[in-house]
Amino acid sequence: MSLSPGFDVVHEVAVSSEGSAVFEHGWQSFSPTTTYPLGGRPHRPATERNRMLNYRQSSHPDASRYFGEGVLAVADGHGSVHVVAAADPFATGVRIQAAVTGSSVVIGADGPVLVTATSGSDVQAALRSWAVSAASAAGLAAARPAPTAWCTWYEYWGDVREQDVVENLGAMRALDLPVDVVQLDDGYFTEIGDWLSPSATFPDLCGLVEQIRAEGRRAGIWLAPFFAGARSRIAAEHPDWLLRHPHGGPLHAGHNWNQDLYSLDLSHPGAAEWMHTVFSTFASWGIDYFKIDFIAAGAIPGERSSGADPVTAYRDGLALIRSAVGPSAHILGCGAPVLPSVGLVDSIRVSADTGHTFAPEDGDMCSPSQEAAVLSAEGRQFMNGVFFANDPDCLLVGPKMENRETWAAHVSRVGGAVVSSDRLLGLDEWGLETTRRLLTR
Template sequence: MPLSPGFDVVHELTASAGAEVFEHGWQSFSPTTAYALGARPHRPRSERNRMLNYRQSSHPGADGYFSEGVLAVADGSGSVHVVAAADPFTTGVRLQASVSGSSVVVGADGPVRVSVVEGSSVQSALPGWASDAAAAAGLPAARPAPTAWCSWYEYWGDVRREDVVENLEAMRTLDLPVDVVQIDDGYSAEIGDWLTPSDHFSDLRGLVETIRSEGRRAGVWLAPFFAGARSRLAAEHPDWLLRHPHGGPLHAGHNWNQDLYSVDMSHPGAAEWIRTVFSTLAGWGIDYFKIDFIAAGAIPGLRHSGADPVTAYREGLALIRDSVGPSAHILGCGAPVLPSVGLVDSIRVSADTGHTFAPEDGDMCSPSQEAAILSADGRQFMNGVFFANDPDCLIVGPKIENRESWAAHVEKVGGAVVSSDRLVGLDEWGLETTRRLLTR
């Protein structure tokens, strides 16, 4: 198949039996893996999935290979060809590989660097590329992630203060080495109204004080680049939202049973609001921030500053970092992976996990252990180099399908370990596994 318009040929090679190609997805949830050359790659099963889980400006077809920032081909003859953006962290260069018989043509829509190294698989070459890219960018050593407990996979959006306190007490009585107690979605009134409490959380600040009084750190979840259609933010400040070229707010997706808009952090009013949100939470003693669905900050649209999407995204992350301080831990989720490097401490490297193995809709960006394992394995070469890899939460309660293999996966990744069970509901195996993986 020919390359797409806007893509120029940057490399050509001849492949033989055993050749494989590595596709890197745009954001956390985008499938990332290597395929036997000629195998059909994973693609979104619905437009909703594409909007929420892939790069919105990209429409990869089922034929050929499409990668974000870096693409690699093991040619089957002992060499791996790594084609990567010349600046993989501050640009959004896309790559394609077109296959015709034994001929592979790689195209890109921006400047790239090509390296050919010895190796029989793409994963043998990617760690070297990552180390070289980190050194070229002058990145400091990646900080390890603290151990944590997260409310999400047990309580979802219905979490109450009492649930958090029960698990906080269980950590003490069960002697679990949890550094951070992280409150997930459910504490705020609406998506975007982060400082307005939900009915379940009339006193978030008081709960943070309770967590800290137990000698643990407090964490919170936000989706800072999103404003839900029901939010006061969207209603009172439509000028803070990313706009269509022809005017009007630009939809960034649909979730929580409402339309979602992207907050334009280049707008001075929006920037000041986001700074207020994060500095307020930090002032309450929160120093662990799980920022989710943040790919919404990198979608195309008219911005107040006129910045391109990747630049605007990185400037938004830098604003958040400046607001919470250098010692706070930032976990990026639903995040453009390479453009986040240097601005987050850990990053989700896969789709959400799930209580079951396979995704309900068969889409490898949808919540499931299968999809989570696929992309975390594909991005393992980044762990400890760009950031700490977050494979998603450790869930090992009796109701979890294939819990043994999921725990083994979390342990193998060797990055973030975040428990997300109701701790008093764990059986003996679940409790001992949780304790063992939290102990470092």
């Protein structure tokens, strides 16, 4: 099997028929990331919608070759792990491909890479060694631990109301739960992109933030800053702020919330000013925890006002957000291009969304499910505490959660962010004890 056009051979590994394996790193949070036994079929998107929302839009790997976004590793079965990574893994979008040819694995890349070989057969240990070296070379500050949090999403979805938050805020006090942050998720705004226009179920959003802080807790909020929904006022009033096709017209970034989604071009001065206003407004209310979601939309190819390449534009967008919220605020990236986010977020989702059921409905390991969430969180465990705090997704331990003991053990094992997302008064004795134990640092 040969490499695809555009990939130059950078390394070749002689492999054994026993014990050899290939590690694929996915582009963004939701993209499958794991180690396959040599010859194992890699995960690929089940539908075009999944590819658009959960994989790198400009990459089209088939299942006949292994494909790593920024980093790929091969355990040769002879006692070494070969890590092939972009020479500048955080500021570029280099792709790496591996083709099995007889007793060799031929590795190619579409940009500059560095190759290191580590003794031993533990792929995660070799990757962690690479990560520590890459962080040191980039001059990264030590990763900050994530605060504990409670989030509205998995209990209330987009139908959350202000009184739901108030109820759980009271439950935290009554149950004496060590929750640092109370985070509002999807549902507090009118449309995707119109973040400062509260929905009817949040008549006093600023007042709710004050109430959370008056309880001695930090306030957090969810946004998808690179998205503008087709129904939004932002998209209607400022079409020039949207990422463009090379031939003109807004570029679709996906479809969700029963509408087309566009990518906001934060290199446009007007869009940049608006987004800075959104984040600085929330920060002025006392919000200092920001879950920014679906942010891979900021790194898709298209015509940008600045002419910047997608990865540069994405990193510039994150830097803009950081400037608006300040250095002490906690930024959690989700649906995020993982390596290009390093140094710009404090914690990052390292997997697909979890779910109340074990397996993904469509069989795609980017889709919400415990199975998909565990797969990629385990694949990216080497990053935890080096690049950022790993977020395995929310702690769900209510009675409706299948395999809740196994899922709680996974969240604990990751050792990164712990974010409860159950209705607290609905927990049984085991669920409450487990929630308290995992939230206690």
